[in-house]
Amino acid sequence: MSNFSVAFREFDIATILTVRGELDAHTAPELESAIKKCVDEGKIRLIVNGNGLDYISSAGLGVFMAYIEEIRALDGDIKICALKPKVFGVFDLLGFPRIYHIVETEEEALSLFNQGIQPV
Amino acid sequence: MSSASRIHTLTIPSATRCLRKVRQFVTQHARQAKLTDHHTNALILAVDEACANVIEHAYQQDPDNELTITMTIESTRVVVKIRDHGLPFNREDYQRPNVVELSRKRRSGGLGVDIMRRMMDQVEYSARENMNEVRLIKFIRQSE
Numbered sequence: 001m002s003n004f005s006v007a008f009r010e011f012d013i014a015t016i017l018t019v020r021g022e023l024d025a026h027t028a029p030e031l032e033s034a035i036k037k038c039v040d041e042g043k044i045r046l047i048v049n050g051n052g053l054d055y056i057s058s059a060g061l062g063v064f065m066a067y068i069e070e071i072r073a074l075d076g077d078i079k080i081c082a083l084k085p086k087v088f089g090v091f092d093l094l095g096f097p098r099i100y101h102i103v104e105t106e107e108e109a110l111s112l113f114n115q116g117i118q119p120v
Numbered sequence: 121m122s123s124a125s126r127i128h129t130l131t132i133p134s135a136t137r138c139l140r141k142v143r144q145f146v147t148q149h150a151r152q153a154k155l156t157d158h159h160t161n162a163l164i165l166a167v168d169e170a171c172a173n174v175i176e177h178a179y180q181q182d183p184d185n186e187l188t189i190t191m192t193i194e195s196t197r198v199v200v201k202i203r204d205h206g207l208p209f210n211r212e213d214y215q216r217p218n219v220v221e222l223s224r225k226r227r228s229g230g231l232g233v234d235i236m237r238r239m240m241d242q243v244e245y246s247a248r249e250n251m252n253e254v255r256l257i258k259f260i261r262q263s264e
Contacts, residue, residue, distance in 0.1 A: 003140060022143075025172040026136035032228075055143070057168050058235050062228030065219065069226050086161055093238055094231060095219045 002027055006034040013113045014045040014079075016106060020052030023060030031063045035078075039067070044076025047109040051082040056090050064100065077101070077118065079109040126152065126193045131186055132171075134179040134204075142171050142189060146200070153193040153260060162239035163198065163258050169232040170202045170254050176229075178206030178252060197241075200256040208247040209254070 004027035009016040015038055023031060038046055048064075068078055079101040083091065091102060101119050103109050130145045132138040146167050150160040171187060179185040187204045217230045236243050242257035 022140065024136070024139050024143075024168060025176065026139055028228075057139075057165060057172065058229075058231035059172060061231055065223045066226050066228035068223050090165065090235075094234070099220055099223060 002030065004030055006031060008034070008038075011110060013110060014047050015043045016047045016049055018049045018052065022055040023053060024055065024057045025059035028059035028063050031060065032066070035063065035067050039071060039074075044071050044074045045113050046071070046076070046078045047106060047113075048078060048080045049082050049106055050080060050084070050087055053084065053087050056087050061091065061094065061096070064096070068100070072118075077113070079103065079112055081106050081109045128191045128193075129188060130191075131188045133183050134175045134181070134185040134187060134206075135183045136172065136175055139168055139171060139175075143168055145189065146191065149191050149193060150198065153198045155198065155258065155260060156262075159258055159261070163200070163256070166236045166239040166243075166256050166258075167200050167202070169236050170200075170256060173209070173232050174202060174204045174206065174252075177209065178204045180207070195260075197257055197259045202254045202256075204252050205250055206252065208252050209245055211245060 004021035004023055007018045009018065017034055019031065021027065035046065064078060071078055081103045082105060083102065088102065091097065096102065099119060101109065101112055128149045130142065132141060143164050146164045147160065150163055155163065167189065171189065174187045175181060185206060187202060190201045192199045214233060217234050222230055236256065240256045241259050244255040246253045
């Protein structure tokens with residue numbers, strides 16, 4: 001049984017993907033499928049809520065790298081929120097905050113979409 | 121090797137479903153080494169990355185192969201060796217990754233070796249007689 005799950009919630013301005021468990025080379029394809037499904041359905045403003053994410057390895061980070069250009073080319077974005085300090089540390093180590101909006105709360109992420117603010 | 125060294129070994133099939141078991145193995149024995157939580161998390165991530173690389177690159181996802189993880193706890197350091205009999209890692213081809221460039225190229229891979237190097241005090245590779253070995257070394261410190 002997988003120790004990872006993704007749940008979807010729809011808002012007017014964005015789709016929130018709540019991820020839980022451990023994101024590694026075994027479970028990363030589940031996140032990839034979830035993001036691909038959103039893109040295929042035209043949902044290109046995505047917020048990944050990592051409040052329940054206990055672990056991430058490079059395979060998990062790779063999913064974000066694989067999709068961000070395609071989604072931004074469609075005028076969308078992936079914003080990341082509510083990461084635990086241990087998980088944020090892995091994103092931070094590799095420089096993800098330079099190219100992704102990583103914020104504390106869903107409300108902040110939704111606000112960034114509402115204001116049309118894009119990452120630098 | 122010190123007589124006080126403790127050696128623990130885990131052999132797994134070359135399958136990503138076993139990575140969780142690897143992390144549990146490292147967690148359990150890192151406690152014995154009295155590594156800080158920060159250093160334990162670093163070691164878990166580095167070992168996970170090393171094993172995932174073996175499964176994906178050395179064994180090309182073929183689950184009929186095995187890799188062996190040996191964790192030696194010494195008085196001043198923890199040494200983890202990951203051994204396989206697959207394709208060797210070509211260090212000459214390795215370039216330090218840039219997340220901006222990888223994202224632009226829509227690449228999902230290429231960060232694992234960089235993570236291992238950033239997390240560990242030493243990372244060493246050897247290959248001989250059809251066996252590859254990566255050695256991950258973390259020194260035991262009382263604080264971060």
